[in-house]
Amino acid sequence: QQQVKQSPQSLIVQKGGISIINCAYENTAFDYFPWYQQFPGKGPALLIAIRPDVSEKKEGRFTISFNKSAKQFSLHIMDSQPGDSATYFCAASDYGQNFVFGPGTRLSVLP
């Protein structure tokens, strides 16, 4: 019940295209859903986060879509750039407690 599933495992997108990464969870107590971006050799860094009281959050080219009834959320990267090439992790936590992470998606944006 604590698991967070993430797909795809890897993703290749052309420059300017849209990258979409999907996550699903089981625990209905989760109330905070962040996305992390990790470059090789670096620690993960918070990219964008959402709470279940909204269905969408946008920050620049990055958008989270949230479907509470389906227990799914996704990250959309618009106008993908080679600099976006990284590994992306979705995560979930309940009431500020510990985080559960998805297995990650390796994104490659081709120039």
Next chain:
Amino acid sequence: NAGVTQTPKFQVLKTGQSMTLQCAQDMNHEYMSWYRQDPGMGLRLIHYSVGAGITDQGEVPNGYNVSRSTTEDFPLRLLSAAPSQTSVYFCASRSTGNGETQYFGPGTRLLVL
């Protein structure tokens, strides 16, 4: 602010050896945690602490010990290293409360032979 710092960056151990991975943060965060990252498995919580003197186990605590004597430091000890502990270890910190940003250190890459 230096944020979250970790030492060493890379370490090679032989099976059975012990070592301590260091983690420090200068943001006065109450909550600190250790994760291990393995290919295809995301980040898994090893141990965490909600304040000095308070620690608890995460998802994969076996073979690891922690202590929290100060707010700033949260070392992770490998008691008797095993090849299964070959991984990249990340320390993280954040303020307590719902939705606080979690900051990660740069990681320690550990190879156990």
